[in-house]
Amino acid sequence: MNLADFDPLAGRRVEILDIQGNVVGRDLRPADLSDARLLDLYDRMVYLRVADQQALTMQRAGRMGTYPPTLGQEAANIGSAAVLEEGDWLVPSFREMGAMLLRGVPLALIYMYWMGSEWGSHFPENVRVLPICAPVGTQISHGVGLAWAAKLKKEGTVTLIYFGDGATSKGDCHEAMNFAGVFQTPCIFFCQNNQYAISVPRSTQTAAATLAQKAVAYGFPGVMVDGNDLLAVYAATQAAAAQARSGGGPVFIEAQTYRLGPHTTADDPSRYRLEEEVKAQESDDPLRRVRLYLEKQGLLTPAAETERWERYRALVQAEAKKAEAAIPLNPDDIFDYHYATLPPYLAFQKDYLHRILAGRGEPTDG
Ligand SMILES: Cc1ncc(C[n+]2csc(CCOP(=O)(O)OP(=O)(O)O)c2C)c(N)n1
Structure with a gap:
């Protein structure tokens, strides 16, 4: 995939699967995505969905402090982190549970973090993932620093940095992007544009027509991608990683998605957005798209689907038990x-x- 074909100022975005699971961007489909790999990525989306539901259940039952749901952002989480290779760094914000799980952070630790335990940020030594970062946008310059260090050390690795649409209004984001452009650091700025920063809609976040075009000002490419399309997210992030890894410098990806749930469990979204808006978005479920695609390819049977959800429910329950056993603090x-x-x-x-x-x-x- 050629990133230059997706100039954000021209308004084109990367799309491969439509909402019904039909392939609309056949020429963009990543060549390395075998059926087995796609099934594996769908597995990880299911894992994230179940882990997310379990966190909400625990929070509602008073077993967790607060929690920011990932519902609706599974393709953005999984499609992006899936392209990383051994030695690459992942720098999360706070809505990347799926990406963190994919890169080897145990679920029990993520639960412990949201239960208030410092040990929830104590990842296994070989896991190249920074801790969850609650102060908005501050992780972006940390990520650029990691990428710069990797460049100086000639590691050949890539740093994938996540943040939300709201974080693009922070000075941290601009300083980090400017630095990355000047020093050509091997990193990907991955913006999960879920349309809201708590109650602030994207339309009042910035006067710019797109978030991706902000990259142009710092001298590197920005691309928009359908963030609910697993294949499109994968293809765009893969192209960005290839550019960064080969010394071509950073890329900004604006994954256009939608936060279906509340900002956190402490939020009541009905105070700032209409029920009809959410209902309209619910039909664009990132898991449903992949499931429909897999069914059309004859790769998914109802029995396998039931087994998959049951397997993850059991796994998630076990991780929740482990987390609770590590509490009290x-x-x-x-x-x-x-x-x-x-x-x-x-x-x-x-x-x-x-x-x-x-x-x-x-x-x-x-
Ligand atoms: C420096 C700082 N200011 C304010 C907050 C409170 N806060 C937490 S999340 C958030 C909005 C973030 O929106 P966005 O970057 O779009 O990410 P999203 O929550 O939508 O994933 C705010 C203002 C904070 N955590 N840190």
Whole structure:
């Protein structure tokens, strides 16, 4: 796929599967996507959907603090992370559970993170994934830094950096993109444009017609892709990774998708968007597209489909149990892993917490 064919200023975006699972972009279909690989990626979408539902269930039952659902963004998660190779880095924001799982982060750890455990960010040594990043957009410059280091070390690796449409309004995003353009860092800016930054719609986020065109100002390509189309996301990210890996510098991908659920479990989207809008989007389910395609190719039987969902329900339950077994938390964890020596104001807060928990009242000095 030639990225230059998809100039965002010309309004063309990458599309391969339509909403009914028909192939509309045959010439763009990635040659390396065998039937077996496609089934594997569909598997991972199902895994993400089930893991997402389980998180919501646990949060509603008071077993998890807060959680940002991924519902509707499965193709954007899986199609992008699937192109990474050994040694590549993945830099998530906070709505990339599927991408993180695909790159080897255990689900129990992701659940632990949302249950409030610092240990939920303690990934296995060989997993090249940064921790979840809640402060909007701050991970983008970390990702560019990783990519720059990899370039200096001649590693030949790629860094895939995720963020939302709202994050494109942060200075962090512009500084990172500018740096990446100047130093030609081997990274992909992967924007999950899910149309909202909490209650702020894309239309009032920026006066630019597209997010992808912002890349043009920094001197590298930006492409729009149908973010609900697994194959299109895969093809675009694969082309971007090939460019970055071969020394061609960064690429910006705007994956146009839709957040079907609330921003987080603390959000009530009915306060800022109409029910009809959500209903209209529900028919464009990224999993349904792939399932219809696989059925049309004779690659999916009802029995296999039932077995797949049951398998993941069991797996997800087991991971949830593991996460809960690692709780309750040690309250010192929120202080202990950031600084070698705690600054005085945090030492005071730690002592304060100890006194409160021990029923000794508030400290008198500090
Ligand atoms: C620096 C900072 N400011 C504000 C917030 C509160 N906040 C959390 S998510 C969010 C919106 C992010 O929107 P977007 O980047 O589009 O990502 P999405 O949540 O849609 O995936 C805001 C404002 C924050 N976490 N960090």
